[in-house]
Ligand code: SF4
């Protein structure tokens with residue numbers, strides 16, 4: 576039987592959650608015995624080459640490209656996991672959610688003290704993904720199967736979740752490894 | 757010695773003083789019932805309902821309800837625990853709780869309850885309400901994180917007995933209102949007390965944020981309530 580396949584993506588995140596995946600340290604050697612990686616920034620594979628068993632999503636959705644990638648993951652992955660606060664609740668990018676989009680953009684690109692008045696313009700190049708009215712948690716866009724909180728999630732939590740899934744056993748979370756910060 | 761009354765929590769036989777609330781009596785018997793709006797020494801108001809238990813099929817707030825003889829209390833049953841979890845999740849989505857940026861993180865009672873119940877994601881959609889932050893000379897009041905427990909309203913007074921915090925509006929519009937003149941005169945010690953009374957990161961003393969490092973905070977290693985449960989295990993082991 577071929578090995579289970581994992582794919583990962585960073586949407587509106589900071590790559591901290593990916594760092595935490597690497598933080599499983601030498602267990603990464605065990606992980607590559609257990610699974611294969613497909614599309615992921617870790618191996619720099621850009622496109623899906625086959626159906627994936629577990630998709631790990633870091634970051635929520637801030638723009639049209641995030642939504643597109645997330646939908647492609649949902650389509651290609653049997654199990655989808657939101658990894659970290661941004662994927663689960665929008666995280667830091669969602670701090671703008673209480674402020675109307677126009678107000679945010681004007682503050683950042685027109686009125687901020689570091690903007691030179693002669694170049695003050697709100698970016699609108701058609702090459703740029705369209706910014707959404709607010710940051711969305713992933714499960715408000717597609718169905719998400721599991722959630723691993725933390726900013727970033729503790730490496731032991733990620734490891735426990737992956738091994739539990741691969742071995743088909745229930746998750747057992749030790750109290751100290753579940754944190755929201 | 758005044759006569760004690762017998763009652764049961766999830767089948768465990770317990771003893772209570774006459775007039776004692778279910779919450780207090782449970783604690784004295786080494787049983788933890790989660791609370792949020794209640795604080796030791798304040799008059800309980802039963803507003804957050806996290807301490808809800810069921811007795812004879814009826815829901816009641818254990819912080820206000822006195823024990824009666826032979827009472828059968830349901831505390832850690834799946835139904836009661838699920839009801840409490842739903843309230844905690846509601847509190848998370850009704851405010852703006854960005855724990856990674858919060859000075860109270862690790863010492864916050866709302867967060868600690870969510871950890872105890874191992875909540876991975878709230879079942880309700882996030883509301884992202886627009887709320888403000890008020891600054892005073894010795895403290896900040898961040899309405900994004902206020903859970904309207906009214907602890908500050910009940911506990912914080914000036915030396916001559918005047919209230920500094922009050923509730924304004926009703927229902928979804930409810931918010932804590934501050935007497936700005938009195939708040940401006942709050943000393944460092946009074947700000948410290950207000951911060952300690954507040955279960956979440958809504959009242960924060962200025963210039964002490966993130967002082968306690970990760971690993972040394974109140975709820976880093978032990979769940980909220982374990983101090984009460986450990987006491988009862990200690991009794992059993994003796
Ligand atoms: S008040 Fe508590 S729950 Fe809210 S953001 Fe701060 S630590 Fe998190």
Ligand code: SF4
Nearest residue numbers: 902903905906908954
């Ligand atoms: S400011 Fe703090 S103590 Fe006061 S009602 Fe809000 S959460 Fe409770």
